Every structure is written in structure tokens, then in C-alpha cells.
Amino acid sequence: MKAQRAVWGDTLTELAETDDRIVVVDGDLATSTMAVTFANAHPERFVQAGIAEQNMVGIAFGMSTLGYRPWLSSFGVFLTNRALDQVRMLVSQTKAPVRLAAAYTGLLNGASGKTHQDIEDLSVMRALPNMTVLAPADETEAEAIIRWAADHDGPVYLRLARDAVADVFDGSYEFHLGAPxxxxxxxxxxxxxxxxxxxxxxxxxxxxxxxxxxxxxxxxxxxxxxxxxxxxxxxxxxxxxxxxxxxxxxxxxxxxxxxxxxxxxxxxxxxxxxxxxxxxxxxxxxxxxxxxxxxxxxxxxxxxxxxxxxxxxxxx
Missing domain, CATH: 3.40.50.920 (Rossmann fold)
Structure with a gap:
């Protein structure tokens, strides 16, 4: 079993080998979200914005206007709450191809404190026009969705869990947007x-x-x-x-x-x-x-x- 955050770091690092549009903007959590994997492999396309989530969104939006396909890396709670105004105005309303890689979502972030738990994110993100909202079940589905999202021409919110779970799918799995x-x-x-x-x-x-x-x-x-x-x-x-x-x-x-x-x-x-x-x-x-x-x-x-x-x- 492999944690979804690790799948995100590994998959994005691989995709960036052949797609120079991929960049990552991180909020001082790279070792937690596993954006560090991407940073080590592609330091020239990694932006460390520090604990400034609102600025992160602005940076990513600006990069998207230049042809890049940026990914935002942080805990889900910071992207869906602290930076919500910027996500709403700069990403949702403009249909910018910015991807929110929301790590540490859900209930199981209690070790970081209840302030870091994000149990309202799906509700918040699905209310935003133009926003695609995705929640993979395991590592196999997470990888398939990340590969799909990397080339999607629009905003994406990707819910990622901190810890690994038992496999649901095998290698034959194919992701189809919207399909149950x-x-x-x-x-x-x-x-x-x-x-x-x-x-x-x-x-x-x-x-x-x-x-x-x-x-x-x-x-x-x-x-x-x-x-x-x-x-x-x-x-x-x-x-x-x-x-x-x-x-x-x-x-x-x-x-x-x-x-x-x-x-x-x-x-x-x-x-x-x-x-x-x-x-x-x-x-x-x-x-x-x-x-x-x-x-x-x-x-x-x-x-x-x-x-x-x-x-x-x-x-x-």
C-alpha cells in the first residue's frame, strides 16, 4: 500500500519529465505533502511560497496565464478555507487550469490538531462553478486521476489522504470523469x-x-x-x-x-x-x-x- 500523497509526488515528478508546463507551488509543507519529491527532481519548476496560501493561489494563477499547468501543494484545510477568496476569484471565475492538490484531508489529521482537519472541503469546492472535484479511493485510482488532471484544461480540486489504505482497484483500472x-x-x-x-x-x-x-x-x-x-x-x-x-x-x-x-x-x-x-x-x-x-x-x-x-x- 502507498499513501496518496506519495503517489501524487511520484506521479507528478514522472509526468514533468515530458511535460515542461507542470510546476508546483508549495506552502511550506513539501515534506508532508510529498511535494519534496518533485522539488528534488525539478527544482527549477518548484516554488516555495512559504506560509502564504493566498499568495500561492495568485502565483499559480499568474503562471497559468503564461501557459504553465500549476499544482498547489498544501493541506486541504488551508486551500479550501484560508485561500478560498483567491481560489474563488482567480481560479474558479476565470476557469484557470490550476490544480489544488489537497493533502491531509478528512478526519484523519487529528495528530496535527483539530484545526487542521478538513471535513467540509467537498461541500465548499463543489459549490464553486467550473471546479472539478475528485476523491480517489486508493493509490491506483489516485495515480489515474492525477494523470487525467495534469492535462485537464480547467480548475481541479483533488482530495488526497495522508495515510495509505487497503487497495480497492488493480492495475486494470481506468478513470472516467463523472462516472460512478x-x-x-x-x-x-x-x-x-x-x-x-x-x-x-x-x-x-x-x-x-x-x-x-x-x-x-x-x-x-x-x-x-x-x-x-x-x-x-x-x-x-x-x-x-x-x-x-x-x-x-x-x-x-x-x-x-x-x-x-x-x-x-x-x-x-x-x-x-x-x-x-x-x-x-x-x-x-x-x-x-x-x-x-x-x-x-x-x-x-x-x-x-x-x-x-x-x-x-x-x-x-
Whole structure:
């Protein structure tokens, strides 16, 4: 297993060997985000902006007007909050080909302090016009998405996790913008349909395996693209579902759950939706395993939520 931040550093370094448009602007976190890999290989195309995220965005925008394809390297929370005005005005409104490589996103940054956790980023970024929002599940998907994003002619927000997770995909995987990925087909009439995104998909795979070992049928859909989403393609997996469960390492406000809710509501679905994620409250500092348990996102807790949904349906 390889952490997504390391995949980003390695893949971008390789791509830059044949694409001299690629540059990286870092916010004094290169050893954490693994931008240091790129800096060591291509020092002439690495800009250390220091702890000045707003300026970073301005620098990247300026470089994009000269034909470069800049990547911003920082913790997600700094790009989506501290530098949001600049991202909104300089990148989103102009459709500049600036890529936000948001490392250390989600709940599992508690060791750095709860101020560094970014559990609202998908909600913030998907609200910006012209912004492509991507959340890969594992190292294989991360690499495929990075290669796609490097040549995309527009703004990209890429959600990257600090720590490695169990593999979801193998080397045959191909990324298609907007397309949902069916991980477990189950039957034509599954007991429940689960939709997940980002590295939470890896934990959800294990949770579903546990539930299915008990004789239940579960369909599992992964969304690497939060925006733009092929809603018709997602609906093909949701149509006829009685219960839908969304699972995300993110706030339940404005994230994956609301994306799926809009698809269900827009097609007058009668499915009951259960959103598994962080409640409308701040998280806290702590070890990863403790945080996953407390906020209901560990393998066991996700399996329990799915069992709850199935049990309520039987009782009804």
C-alpha cells in the first residue's frame, strides 16, 4: 500500500519529465505533502511560497496565464478555507487550469490538531462553478486521476489522504470523469445500495463484506468524481432501491450524501436515504482508529449502520 500523497509526488515528478508546463507551488509543507519529491527532481519548476496560501493561489494563477499547468501543494484545510477568496476569484471565475492538490484531508489529521482537519472541503469546492472535484479511493485510482488532471484544461480540486489504505482497484483500472464505479453488483434487487467516496470506500468495502457474510445482498457504488457527476449513470445503480446508504469521511452537510439525495429527489425515487458521516459539528484531535470509531466510520461501525438500516426495513 502507498499513501496518496506519495503517489501524487511520484506521479507528478514522472509526468514533468515530458511535460515542461507542470510546476508546483508549495506552502511550506513539501515534506508532508510529498511535494519534496518533485522539488528534488525539478527544482527549477518548484516554488516555495512559504506560509502564504493566498499568495500561492495568485502565483499559480499568474503562471497559468503564461501557459504553465500549476499544482498547489498544501493541506486541504488551508486551500479550501484560508485561500478560498483567491481560489474563488482567480481560479474558479476565470476557469484557470490550476490544480489544488489537497493533502491531509478528512478526519484523519487529528495528530496535527483539530484545526487542521478538513471535513467540509467537498461541500465548499463543489459549490464553486467550473471546479472539478475528485476523491480517489486508493493509490491506483489516485495515480489515474492525477494523470487525467495534469492535462485537464480547467480548475481541479483533488482530495488526497495522508495515510495509505487497503487497495480497492488493480492495475486494470481506468478513470472516467463523472462516472460512478460499481464495486459490488449484488442482485437485481439488493437489500441495500451503498454509495461511498474517497478513501472511506476502502473501509466500506470491508464493512460490506462483513454484512454480506451474514446472508444479506448489498450493492456498492464508488464515486471518485463528486463534480461533475454523471447523474444518469448513478441513477442506473440506484433505480428501484428501497434503501440507500451514503458513507463519507466528511460532514453530512453538503457532501456525498447531499449529492446522492439530489439525484434521488430529482427522479422522484421512493428510496429511504441514510447518510453516514460526521454530524454537523467539529471533530477533535486524536489517533486515527479512535476517531474512526467515535465518528462511526470504522469498518465495524459502518457495518453496524448498514445492519441498522436493514433491521429497520424488516421491522417496517
Amino acid at each position: 464505479v460499481l464495486l459490488r453488483a449484488a442482485s437485481d434487487s439488493p437489500d441495500v445500495t451503498v454509495v461511498s467516496t474517497g478513501v472511506q470506500t476502502s473501509r466500506t468495502v470491508d464493512a460490506i463484506t462483513a454484512v454480506e457474510s451474514e446472508g444479506r445482498s448489498v450493492r456498492h457504488v464508488h464515486l471518485p468524481t463528486i463534480k461533475p457527476l454523471d447523474e444518469d449513470a448513478l441513477w442506473q445503480h440506484l433505480a428501484g432501491a428501497t434503501d440507500v446508504v451514503t458513507v463519507e469521511e466528511h460532514s453530512v452537510v453538503g457532501g456525498l450524501g447531499d449529492v446522492v439525495a439530489a439525484v434521488l429527489a430529482g427522479r422522484a425515487s421512493g428510496a429511504r436515504l441514510t447518510k453516514v458521516g460526521l454530524a454537523d459539528a467539529w471533530a477533535e484531535s486524536g489517533p486515527n482508529d479512535f476517531l474512526l470509531e467515535k465518528y462511526g466510520l470504522s469498518v465495524d461501525r459502518v457495518a453496524d449502520r448498514i445492519r441498522d438500516v436493514l433491521g429497520e426495513r424488516v421491522a417496517a
